[in-house]
Amino acid sequence: MDVALATAWLRAAAGAVIADTDELTKLDAAIGDGDHGVNMRRGFTAVAAVLDDTAFTGVGEVFVKVGGTLIAKVGGASGPLYGSAFRAFGKALPPGESAGLGDLVAALRAALEAVTRLGGATPGDKTLVDAFGPAVTAFEEAVIGGAGLPEAAAGAARAAGDGARATTALTARKGRASYLGERSAGHQDPGATSTWLIFQALADVTAP
Amino acid sequence: MDVALATAWLRAAAGAVIADTDELTKLDAAIGDGDHGVNMRRGFTAVAAVLDDTAFTGVGEVFVKVGGTLIAKVGGASGPLYGSAFRAFGKALPPGESAGLGDLVAALRAALEAVTRLGGATPGDKTLVDAFGPAVTAFEEAVIGGAGLPEAAAGAARAAGDGARATTALTARKGRASYLGERSAGHQDPGATSTWLIFQALADVTAP
Amino acid sequence: MKKFVNDPADVVAEALAGLAAAHPELRVDAVEQYVARADAPRPGKVALVSGGGSGHEPLHGGFVGAGMLDAACPGEVFTSPVPDQIVAATKAVDGGAGVVHVVKNYTGDVMNFRMAAELAADDGITVETVLVDDDVAVEDSTWTAGRRGTGATLLVEKIAGALAEEGGKLAEVAAIGREVNAASASFAYALTASTTPAAGRPGFDLPDDEIEAGVGIHGEPGRRREKIRPAKELVRSALDAILEAKPTAAGEQVIVLVNGLGATPLIELYLVYGEVATVLAERGIEISRRLVGNYVTSLDMAGLSITLTRVTAEMLRLWDAPVNTPGLRWGV
């Protein structure tokens, strides 16, 4: 992955998140406070502007900058979580113009770790971790199995989607939805859904 | 009219007003503040209690007492208006157990005068005067024409009803409905409607 | 209907019981149904009594206390109080120097207070009445009951109350109350109707994109229905109506009241105040003081009113004087 692909991914993610603002908001209204869509739109609108305005020399830089932008713009629970994830992802990449598949695997692990360290969620808590975790595992396994980036990204997106959909049945144990207790079951988690959108964007821009 | 008939009339009026609370409230909600039904119910509930608890020796006394009760219990615009009307009506009746048809005509005139003196409304202002005025005139004309109480009361009730219905077309110029300007047209006046109920009660209790 | 009530018929009495429990510095007469300062009557002090239908809280009961009202007579919801009640309150707070009745201009309020004033006069109490009629949405003509009393009531009660507190005479207190009223104009918008406990449903229906312009504080519809517009535009229209009714030159000083009608969040009221400040700055009108919040309400109506009062130095001084009531407090 080079700077051009990184920015293409992030632009596609921004487009997807912004396009699905209302959907994300609706999911969050059901079991949260109805701002996830607007939070993500605000953050990714700023991300798109930053991508336009900045000349990057290293691929890691791109993600560090994007993470910082999300922390500074999103607020709520998702801002620090996504922001830290992207920062950790960027920091884990090697310096220079591009990163290899193995680097991406390591960076994804670092990002996931940042999220769980900060938010304390474990799988099954009905959070974005339930899409993020399976996506990282699927990506890693695909790479181990010899897949290229397009295939690994497609697998990650599929796993994220499955993970997001599977949150519907869960009872939340972290974040705002946990206040609803058992009433949180029956609704798909908004953060898991936006995580899916972000992995889907990577699959889209790398698809052959 | 003797004390027994007077109390019978007022009890019937109380019954009618209380039964139509919601209807009166609905009319007042359209062009006023939606309390006329509840105001009248509160007042006439107290009137019924007073009639139960008091031994009257003169017919005029009954109405003076009822008027005072309405003033003390109703509030709003209708309290002082109806209260003063009943007080003036009672005060205009001769002392003693009963009053004749001519006395009733004079007392009705006195009551109407009390209302117009206090409220300043003239016919066509879309107030209870638009039911009250025609009722008094019809009663008077019937008596002049040689009718007995049942017939005069029936005529008064008819005239009050016609007057009340005719307020629908009018634009209010007095009371709360006047704030709506031309938007007050198209709705029947609540006060005129309760006046009609009171005259109808007299027709009912005197009907042969 | 969903409200925090028991029997709808008991709302006013039970709310008064709560007021009494919450404010030991007030005396609530549950039988006669009035709220008075616990230290009333204060010999030699002109007393201020106001009242009107309930549902406008904190007006009037919440404005009883040092520097404002001596007593308030709450009627049933949106229904003016009755003469007996007003007489009882008037007698309870009369300190021998006369009583000022502050009356909002509604037919019912005017008639009931007039009867009470006559009864009080029979008992040797001199009553002066200050009529408040600041709502410029209603034309003041023989074709209406005259302008309604709305937001300016707070200013009249605060400023006249301050003069009474510092020893003003009956005629002076009434005079400044009338002056404040004459210098005030208000205009209101409603986004939704209010629901009285007795009626149990909203007074009128409003489509999701329409508002009522020129409403009062009794849940009645306004002068006209219009499409919702940005706050900026609504503020300009309201200020146009207000300034047309009470022309105010550049350099003149005003107190501004941006008043919520009950269900409008403070965040919107402050946004609107910002728009008011912008428009008045353009016109060179100086905002000397301001108040933003829910003060003269209409139960759970979503809406707001804007009141401008052109003030003299004396009015400003009295506005700044200490006041200690449940609904308005400063300087103490």
Added chain:
Amino acid sequence: MKKFVNDPADVVAEALAGLAAAHPELRVDAVEQYVARADAPRPGKVALVSGGGSGHEPLHGGFVGAGMLDAACPGEVFTSPVPDQIVAATKAVDGGAGVVHVVKNYTGDVMNFRMAAELAADDGITVETVLVDDDVAVEDSTWTAGRRGTGATLLVEKIAGALAEEGGKLAEVAAIGREVNAASASFAYALTASTTPAAGRPGFDLPDDEIEAGVGIHGEPGRRREKIRPAKELVRSALDAILEAKPTAAGEQVIVLVNGLGATPLIELYLVYGEVATVLAERGIEISRRLVGNYVTSLDMAGLSITLTRVTAEMLRLWDAPVNTPGLRWGV
């Protein structure tokens, strides 16, 4: 959606502009988006900074001023502020004696304030964090994000703010804030959902005879849905939950906050206060002070919360100390 706004995206910024125009005693930084006392930083004084999503006004911006907060960081509606904003406010009011962050226990608030505290520490500012988690509708277990911060935030900010004002040290101010939180419990009901400007429609639908019990202040549904019941019964259930969580013996003293969530008329809040007073009197619990009104709101939600704080003499003394903010004022 009907609201007094212009572009929904600008609501918070425009409301802050209105707040700045209305209160010259506050300084609003429109770029960094915080509200501070105009006289901050005050050398040697421990500074209090709070913040959280907007839509809870007067909390927190309306509690900035002498005797309470030094600064508040409003986030977008119902969205916690971001670290940069909190750092900017923290730096702006730090008088060298350290800063207390008062943080309501929501995942987003906690994480953003934690990041800000770390950044501030890098700049040599000592930050103590007081977490508020008084809402007993949520169980405090590893199966939830812990109890939410609601009404008690006002008490923490008032009492800790008073101690800071009179010269309390960082550790002392933080300690009394934590003590107040530990002594507090709240429970809320919603009759309707709130509508954020961004969403434009209510967060959830409630049938005409149902309410949500155990709601927070972010428009989310509560712990359970139930049929509307008389106020008497709702108050008893709420107090049962509160007193079970924080057992309070006869003879103990409490401050009571009956807090409207936005669209509940004061007349209902007072009625409810009356019921609270009745129940506590039965149990022999003494109400030392009380506050009835809209203080910690959820936009236009019809609903209310009840907070009880068991108080020591020291807490009462600090509660009574002068406070001068847009939303709370006495003694000055």
